[in-house]
Amino acid sequence: MNEIEKPVYIQVIENLKEEIMHKCPNEPIMSERELALHFNISRMTARKAVDALVNDGYLYRIKNKGTFVADKTLYKSNTLYEEHEDTVYKNLYFNVIPADKEIAEKLNVKVEELILKIVRTAHYKGQPQTLDEIYFVKKYLSSDDIANISKVVDIKKCINESVVEQRFYPMIVPFKYAVLLEIAQGTPIINVQSIMRNHLGVPTLFFSSYLNPHQVTIQIKN
């Protein structure tokens, strides 16, 4: 019972994903013409579904030969270090502060503009993964948002809806965060700074994350 009928090619994608799960890497799937017959759709529609799955790394094509299941170890996972499903976040504090020069630049607002700053930790299986500083421009937030701080920071949703720019800086763990990350003073770490923007390029969020190198590895596959 679909509330709204999904486009056909989306349904085909879902069917194919299911089918791929039961196949081995490098095993061929149905040819595009077979798919068209099988789902009773045109070949262009079948092809559109396959296009999407190739693009997402589930399948690969060889011209004149066929379409094959990609090796699962070659997942495509753009951007970011991995976040486990059951990561536990704990807000250490949040506060409204005037922007200093650095933050004002990142968020493209004037110095002294009011900023909502949240500092939190992320734990997984009791181990500290990251220490995050999160900065919002207060005037872009509704009072509702501020009341529900914990809900505001749905980073995954933000990432999907925005353009994200991330920079990676090597540094020695800041003195005040070594204890919270449970790592030795003087440990070299990576600080990931993310700026999220809407489609017009206006920054909406600045995110500075200190990674525990014993717990988190940044990894990019394509």
Next chain:
Amino acid sequence: MNEIEKPVYIQVIENLKEEIMHKCPNEPIMSERELALHFNISRMTARKAVDALVNDGYLYRIKNKGTFVADKTLYKSNTLYEEHEDTVYKNLYFNVIPADKEIAEKLNVKVEELILKIVRTAHYKGQPQTLDEIYFVKKYLSSDDIANISKVVDIKKCINESVVEQRFYPMIVPFKYAVLLEIAQGTPIINVQSIMRNHLGVPTLFFSSYLNPHQVTIQIKN
């Protein structure tokens, strides 16, 4: 005079890229139907070209309104730190060595398997950018390749033709490389380790790059 006639949609992409360069962000381009008329092609072909440019971050679409030029500051640039066109590479040495345990694991070969190791620097405008260690499995290389070491390491080509996995490790710059990178002993840096695989998942190249933090910033946009 084309040696081989390019597909129409590729030509349209090139035309559109040229046109986009002369437009401002958020300025609309021709509608898909107009494009089809203008280039005397079918709408589906025009759409395919636009699809590609949207995917690469040159354009964005708003349903029922049109297609617009994306803000240039929001380029899509997957994977890797930026490499300038006129980066100068200098091979410090190359040698055939037996694989130690670490390298053998990365390249999925036996310990003692023969490996071609290259150490090189990358300079840009006289400044050292990175110190790279590059490892090939010798038996996968032709003697021709080995004769032309400088040509072997066309990394960009490798990346486009392979599946790349990159990991980022924070560390203190290794003693022996601090001088070559012209940075102080004890400086925290990022070490990028890349493994390139063919479509069957077989590793073909291991690449370990020590980044000069004063020169190179890792940056990811989506």
Next chain:
DNA sequence: CAGTGGTCTAGACCACATT
């Protein structure tokens, strides 16, 4: 030779925006 992916056409209908 039949089958594959890659490209391309000339239409079509839909839901939604703007005027």
Next chain:
DNA sequence: ATGTGGTCTAGACCACTGA
């Protein structure tokens, strides 16, 4: 009412592969 992007069809030709 018109125009937009989003989807979809039922064909077509090409270059190439492998039996």
